[in-house]
Amino acid sequence: MRILVVENDIYLSKVLSQILKKNSYTVTCVNNGDDGIDFALTGIYDIILLDVVLPKTDGMTVLQRLRKIRITTPVILLSARSEISAKVAGLDSGADDYLVKPFSLDELLARVRALGRRKGELFSNNILVYGDIELNTASLKLSTEQSEVALTCRECELLEFLIRRKGIISPKERIIEKLWGFDSSAGANHVEVYISFLRKKLEYIGSNVVITTHRGAGYEINTTCKDIQANTLLKSTV
Known part of the structure; x- marks a missing residue:
C-alpha cells in the first residue's frame, strides 16, 4: 500500500515515514499544501495523511480541492484541534478520518489498516x-x-x-x-x-x-x- 504524508512538521514527517515503512508501507512525504495537491493528483496513493496546518495551501483547502475534482483517495486529517466542531468540519469537507495530535502511533497504524480494509471493498x-x-x-x-x-x-x-x-x-x-x-x-x-x-x-x-x-x-x-x-x-x- 502506498501512502502520501503531507505534514508541515519535518520531524513528525520523518517519524511517520519510518514507522510506516517499518510496517511495509511505501511512503512519500511532502511538507506543504501545494505539493500535497500535486502528488495526490497522480492517483497512485492508497491513503493520504494530511496535516491541517500547512504552508502555501492549508490542509482543509487541499482536501476540499481534491474532493471537488473527484479525487476519492481516503484521507486521514491530522490536527492539534480536538473540539467537536473542528472534527465535524473536517469530516464534512470529505475526510475519512480525523486524528488529534499528539496521537499514538499504534492508533495511527490501526486507522490506516481500517481505511485500507474499507478501500478494499472488493x-x-x-x-x-x-x-x-x-x-x-x-x-x-x-x-x-x-x-x-x-x-x-x-x-x-x-x-x-x-x-x-x-x-x-x-x-x-x-x-x-x-x-x-x-x-x-x-x-x-x-x-x-x-x-x-x-x-x-x-x-x-x-x-x-x-x-x-x-x-x-x-x-x-x-x-x-x-x-x-x-x-x-x-x-x-x-
Missing part, C-alpha cells in the same frame, strides 16, 4: 473479483472456474491496479509510478512486458477479461461479451 479473504476471474493477492493465484495460473508479485500488483481502476485508462507513466516508484529507472518497455505476460495468462485460463491498449493513452481492463453471446445463443436454441 476484497474477501484477499480475493479480488472482476468479470470471470478471481485474483488471490495472498497466494498470487489468478483463476476462473475452469483453470488457475500462478502470477509473479509484479504481475499481481499490475492486475490489481488495473482492476481497481476499471473504467479508467491508465497511462504507462502512472503504472510505473505506482508499481516501481518515482525514482525507478523502469521505462515503458517494462510495462509493455508485464502487460504481455498478463494477457497470455488471462488467455491461458480462458478468461473473458482483456487488457485493452489505447494508443498514446494507456491501458484499460475490460470484459468481452463472449459469455453474453453464448447465453443468447443457448436461449435461442431452447
